[in-house]
Amino acid sequence: MPTITIDGKELRFEQGQLILEVALENGIAIPHYCYHPSLSVVASCRICLAEVWAPNPKNDNKLEPLPKLLPTCQEPAGDGQVVYTSSPKATANQKSVMEMLLNHHPIDCAICDQAGECTLQDYAYEHGRGDRRCDIEKITQSKKDIGNHVMLYGDRCIMCTRCVRFTDEITGTSELYIDGRDAAESINVFPGQGINNELSGNVIDICPVGALLDKDFMFAQRVWLLKSVPSIDPLTSSGDNINIEHNNNQIYRVKPRTNLEVNQYWITDEVRYGWKFVHDEFRITEAIEDAQTLAANTLQQASRIALLVSPMISCEDAWLLGHLVRSIDSNAIIGLGPISTVGEDKTFKTGFTLRAEKAPNARGVRRALGDILDYDAWKTQASSADTIVITGNYPDAWETPQVGDDQTLILIDTIQNPLSERADIFLPAATWAEKSGTFENYNNTLQPFEQAIHPIGDAKAEGQIAMDLQALIDDCLSTTFNAATVRRRMADAGIAGMLEVELPKSTKSVTTDMPLTEV
Ligand code: SF4
Numbered sequence: 238m239p240t241i242t243i244d245g246k247e248l249r250f251e252q253g254q255l256i257l258e259v260a261l262e263n264g265i266a267i268p269h270y271c272y273h274p275s276l277s278v279v280a281s282c283r284i285c286l287a288e289v290w291a292p293n294p295k296n297d298n299k300l301e302p303l304p305k306l307l308p309t310c311q312e313p314a315g316d317g318q319v320v321y322t323s324s325p326k327a328t329a330n331q332k333s334v335m336e337m338l339l340n341h342h343p344i345d346c347a348i349c350d351q352a353g354e355c356t357l358q359d360y361a362y363e364h365g366r367g368d369r370r371c372d373i374e375k376i377t378q379s380k381k382d383i384g385n386h387v388m389l390y391g392d393r394c395i396m397c398t399r400c401v402r403f404t405d406e407i408t409g410t411s412e413l414y415i416d417g418r419d420a421a422e423s424i425n426v427f428p429g430q431g432i433n434n435e436l437s438g439n440v441i442d443i444c445p446v447g448a449l450l451d452k453d454f455m456f457a458q459r460v461w462l463l464k465s466v467p468s469i470d471p472l473t474s475s476g477d478n479i480n481i482e483h484n485n486n487q488i489y490r491v492k493p494r495t496n497l498e499v500n501q502y503w504i505t506d507e508v509r510y511g512w513k514f515v516h517d518e519f520r521i522t523e524a525i526e527d528a529q530t531l532a533a534n535t536l537q538q539a540s541r542i543a544l545l546v547s548p549m550i551s552c553e554d555a556w557l558l559g560h561l562v563r564s565i566d567s568n569a570i571i572g573l574g575p576i577s578t579v580g581e582d583k584t585f586k587t588g589f590t591l592r593a594e595k596a597p598n599a600r601g602v603r604r605a606l607g608d609i610l611d612y613d614a615w616k617t618q619a620s621s622a623d624t625i626v627i628t629g630n631y632p633d634a635w636e637t638p639q640v641g642d643d644q645t646l647i648l649i650d651t652i653q654n655p656l657s658e659r660a661d662i663f664l665p666a667a668t669w670a671e672k673s674g675t676f677e678n679y680n681n682t683l684q685p686f687e688q689a690i691h692p693i694g695d696a697k698a699e700g701q702i703a704m705d706l707q708a709l710i711d712d713c714l715s716t717t718f719n720a721a722t723v724r725r726r727m728a729d730a731g732i733a734g735m736l737e738v739e740l741p742k743s744t745k746s747v748t749t750d751m752p753l754t755e756v
């Protein structure tokens with residue numbers, strides 16, 4: 238295998254890998270702006286330039302310096318090369334690039350949402366000059382609303398063109414372009430058009446500075462106060478990997494988590510902004526006193542139970558509910574809740590797909606509960622039951638089934654709906670962000686998610702409710718729901734795949750070292 242030495246470290250690489258890629262893969266942080274692993278190489282920002290020495294075959298393969306600094310984001314690694322990214326020449330270039338970028342930048346970090354996760358800010362500290370030598374009038378540009386979710390602060394832009402390439406190469410929608418020339422050039426949208434494709438929020442993530450900002454997150458929270466927890470798309474069958482970012486038990490934003498096999502670097506706007514139901518004003522988070530005792534008594538006295546398990550809940554929750562109901566009524570009528578589909582799957586240029594199926598875990602519920610009825614069959618057969626247990630946890634109104642006047646309804650749900658008015662006993666459920674568990678996506682990949690915030694009010698995971706009811710029926714103490722423990726129990730019960738569930742490898746976790754002060 239060929240090797241290259243970067244900043245004194247000898248590294249192996251695959252033929253065709255770029256010097257920057259080899260460096261980043263091995264923890265060597267060469268500064269870069271225009272490079273993004275999923276976009277074409279333009280080598281325009283020039284900050285990644287390094288000094289490269291290469292063996293010269295005409296001179297006994299002796300190492301010789303190449304005449305110019307080379308862009309490491311464009312230059313394939315060569316066997317035997319020696320690269321210096323912090324030599325005097327490379328450092329002087331980095332300082333010059335930073336100086337040039339900051340000439341017209343407003344330096345308004347104090348009021349910029351990107352502060353704390355801005356590479357312009359980071360590189361100014363690491364690679365910039367301590368003083369400003371240039372005494373010119375800065376070119377200013379006003380901010381511009383360029384889409385449903387995106388705000389452009391033009392004078393913070395460093396013209397890396399990542400956003401333009403994203404709309405050309407990933408979505409194929411080309412809403413963004415470069416307007417003007419030289420120092421006055423700017424990113425723009427065509428008159429009357431905005432960047433409103435289904436993946437538009439991703440341009441906010443790939444913008445390395447505070448030029449493209451998220452209207453939804455604007456001025457909501459400083460990023461260094463946010464804690465980040467790995468999770469999975471709770472709305473569709475995509476299994477897209479996400480991070481939930483929260484503070485003080487409030488979610489502030491959802492960001493994509495890279496998984497090249499599932500969602501690459503991206504998420505849809507549907508997933509990015511779809512978490513709002515967690516804090517919805519129509520959520521029911523209070524339980525009446527003794528609701529669980531009433532539910533346990535009702536189940537014990539039932540002669541036939543019909544259980545409808547929502548495709549919005551985790552494998553672990555589904556399995557515990559099924560286990561509870563079958564332990565009381567071995568002939569219980571168990572079915573899968575309604576799965577809505579909107580349009581058809583839509584695949585973008587590089588293969589990223591927006592899923593039409595609007596449920597994250599239909600396959601996981603079937604895996605957990607075995608041979609269960611589909612929704613229509615369940616509706617027909619459930620009319621013979623005297624006790625109905627229904628779980629919802631849909632993000633908004635859902636197609637609720639009819640429940641007869643002579644049937645007792647125990648509803649475990651999150652948001653007000655016609656059934657919550659009808660329910661004899663209502664048990665508030667925790668949304669996916671308030672619990673841990675596993676979802677199985679459209680191609681049967683099982684992926685775990687972690688709890689981001691504490692359950693709101695009296696809400697509990699459906700699995701915890703099942704364990705509490707079981708304990709009341711068995712007259713013993715309940716234990717705390719733990720998804721990993723439930724997966725082990727499921728594996729012991731013969732359910733395939735539950736022990737192979739892999740927890741996310743790395744979690745970006747940011748905690749503040751500065752307490753908030755009320756002013
Ligand atoms: S808006 Fe951001 S992503 Fe687009 S060119 Fe400017 S700096 Fe790059």
Ligand code: FES
Nearest residue numbers: 280282283285310
């Ligand atoms: S990252 Fe190499 S030139 Fe921009």
